[in-house]
Every structure is written in C-alpha cells, then in structure tokens.
Amino acid sequence: MIILGATPIGNLGDASGRLREALATVPVIAAEDTRTTRQLLRALGIEAQPQLVALHEHNEEAASPALVDRAREGDVLVLTDAGMPTVSDPGFRLVQAAVEAGVEVTCLPGPSAVLTALALSGLPTDRFAFDGFLPRKAGERDRMLAAIAREERTVVLFEAPHRLAESVEAIDRAMPGRRIAVARELTKRFEEVRRGTAAELLDWARAGVKGEIVIVVEGAAPVLADLDAAVEQVLRLKQGGMRLKDAAAEVAEATGHPRNALYQAALTNPPA
Known part of the structure; x- marks a missing residue:
C-alpha cells in the first residue's frame, strides 16, 4: 500500500511510534528530499536502509505510476520534509494515481503546522479553511x-519569513481591524505566537522574523443577504429599550453590515 507519514515539524519527539516502526520496516520511501529523510533516520536512531526515491513537485507526476506499481508488491512510505504529505507538499498526485489504480492508501497521522497554528491562534476553530502559501506577486x-x-471561516496561510512584513501590511489593507495570529518555529525551541490586528503586528514583522511562518486570519462577520432584515433587527432592539446607536453597532458586528448604514436606515424607516 501507499503510506502517508506525518513527520515532525520541529521537535523530533513528535515522531509517532507508528512512524518509527514504518521507517524501520518499509522497503521503499518516497521522499521530498532524500537528504532530509536520511537525516531523520539518523536522528531517530533508525538503522534500516530502505530504498529512497525522490518524490517532489517537479517529478511527482512522472514518478507516481512506478511508485504505484511498487506499492502492489510492498509498502511505499511517503514523506515530506516536515508535516503531512499532500498538504501544501508533494503526495497528492501519487495518492490520486493510487486511488485510480485501486491501490490501498493509508495514513500515519501526526504533526501538522496547519492544525497546530490554528489551535494556538485564539481564533475560532469550529470552521476553517487552509489556503496554502500566499502568492509571491503583489497583485x-x-x-x-x-x-x-x-x-466567514478562519483562514490558515503559509508565508516565507522574508515576505511576512509585506503580507501583514497587505492583510491590513484588505481587512483593517481583522484579528490575526502569526506563529513561527512551531514545536521548536523558539516557538512564538503573536496575536492582534495586522496593524498591531506590523512593526514586529518589519523588525525581521526568522523561521517557518503560519498566519491565521479571523473570518469575516456573517453578512445577512437582506439589509432590510438587519434593519429590522436594529428596530427590534430599539423597541426593547436599547439606544439606536448601540443597536446599530450590535447588529453591525453580528451581520457585517456597516453600522452607519444600519443607523441611517433605521432613522428613515421607523417601526410601523
């Protein structure tokens, strides 16, 4: 079968027992970087010497058929440099080819920068999206x-440290006041998570940040499809004794409609 193995994103102690067992027993490892995999084997004290086959973004499509054939004969372990294969890393095309060929695919769960940053962000985790790396070109x-x-969902992004400041500045332009969390060096000695609005974190980002970076962005407030329904909410709150200004602010925060628009609409449309 094809086995997707999650590798440590920083701390070697996060290597699972199942990963260690697979490293010690599989005949073939498809590795994003064979040098990194050799270092991992040495660091974990694995003495086995499986065949290492390169599987990276430049050769994955061409290499997948042969690896699927190998998996019919014995297990093929798929590793990326850190974290879960296929998640903003090589492996998806191989899994797709295996599924189409009827070859079994399984997974050894483990470290994930996406989930670790999300859990540490302090932002809602019940609904989220992962959008990978931000594009390099500004436009x-x-x-x-x-x-x-x-x-409306929390969004998780990857970014290179040398582009972090310009990306945080771009986030501030695109969604001023939106909360974000920037996590770096997750599970490593100098792990750090900064939380606040993009504007609040901009000076820190401009000062220079090193390490692997994950940005978590707060989701947009839900917007009612019907502005009239939001205005009705404002009017109901006013009838209940709340000041119109406060009612407009509360409904604006809950729906995403502009506060001033709700306030003016409620002034010109008093309850019948």
Missing part, C-alpha cells in the same frame, strides 16, 4: 486577500 496576493476578506 495576485492582493486578489487572494480580497477573497479571504469575505470568507
């Missing part, structure tokens, strides 16, 4: 952030 990045600004 493409801004278009992506404009779409994220409308997303």
